[in-house]
Amino acid sequence: MQMTEKTLEQVVGERPFPEYADWWPVGSAFTAFMSDAIVSEWKALDPDSGTLDPDSGTLDPDSGTLNEVRESAERYIRTVYGRPSRQGLVEAFVQPDGETALQSGEFDALSYAFYRSAFRHIERHPERFDEGLERERRLFTIRVGKLFFDRLNRHLTLDLPDGLNTPGQLERLSAAIDRVGRFLHDQGYLRSHFAFRFDVDVEQGDTRIIQHGDEVVSRLQSGRLAHALYEMGYPVILPSAVYLYHTIGEAQHHSSRTIENLFGEVGYDARETDDFDPIGYPSELVVELWEIRSL
Known part of the structure; x- marks a missing residue:
């Protein structure tokens, strides 16, 4: 999706999220984990973005790029949630101390601000990147997702199969995905619901896709495309995903990139379809259709 001409204020007016006010x-x-992944990749886009110590990588709170993020987060909280941002919010995220708890709207705003800054930087400096604008923005989300997954995998010590050649291996992968889902729910990324299903019966455009879960292994082993449905209840970044997608053309996909990496570990490419638009779903049940294929 190409960048639109709409402003944040316009899209908020078209799709407010009063259900996220509390x-x-x-x-x-x-x-x-998210701080490490987002800030590391955000800074890697522009190594001269301002540090106090090149060895420690500590960000200068007065650097221009961090000021841009801070102003964007403050504007977002004011526009979307109608309240002021607390002092030191960006600094608390850049250098989390394990004691200062973020609230859902604060993480939503921080995710928006850092990703908006990253996406704008890629747009302003095309000469620094090898791929086109849309692809480079997607690659940024993939790199953040990989760092987050690596931290999460070490934390959960996920039991992953070597491949998806048998129903038993698919069950092990499903169990690992469920563990990730429980973590995301327990940590507040998802407020009410997580499910990743291989039983599929949906319409995509003019095509109806029907797949039983026990067909997945045979489909993949014969080189055919397999599908899945990823269901989320009140994902914490749904507002900012909608607003980024409809002002810039790309969203963050934090949890989707995490699950994408789970499949990558067992030798498969899996992600949401390109036509996914988060604006069209109720907050209590956001559903992505996924495509899965062998690498």
Whole structure:
């Protein structure tokens, strides 16, 4: 999707999220893993973005790029949630201490601000990147997702199969995905619901896709495309995903990139279909159709 001409204020007016007005806590482990992944990749886009110490990589809170993120987060919280941002919010995310708990709307705003900054940087400096604008933005989300997954995998010590050649291996992968889902729910990334299903019966455009879960292994082993449905209840970044997608053309897909990496570990490419638009779903049940194929 190409960048639109709409402003944040316009899209908020078209799709407000009053159901997100009451914030809930976001877990410290999730915050720490996300901080490491987002800030590391954001800074890697522009190594001269301002540090106090090149060895420690500590960001200068007064650097221009961090000021841009801070102003964007403050504007977002004011526009979307109608409240002021607390002092030191960006600094608390950049250097989490494990004690300062973020609230849902705060993480939503931080995710929006860092990704908006990253996407704008890629747009402003095309000469620094090998791929086109849309692809480079997607690659940024993939790199963040890989770092987050690596931290999460070490934390959960996931039991992953070597491949998807048997129903038993698919069951092990499903169990690992469920463990990730429980973590995301318990840490406040998802408020109410997580499911990743291989039984599929949906319409995509003019095509109806029907797949029974016990067909997945045979489909993949014969080189055919397999599908899945990823269901989320009140994902914490749904507002900012909608607003980024409809002002810039790309969203963050934090949990989707995590599950994508799970499949990558067992030798498969899997992700949501390109036509997914988060604006069209109720907050209590956001559903992505996934395509799965052998690498």
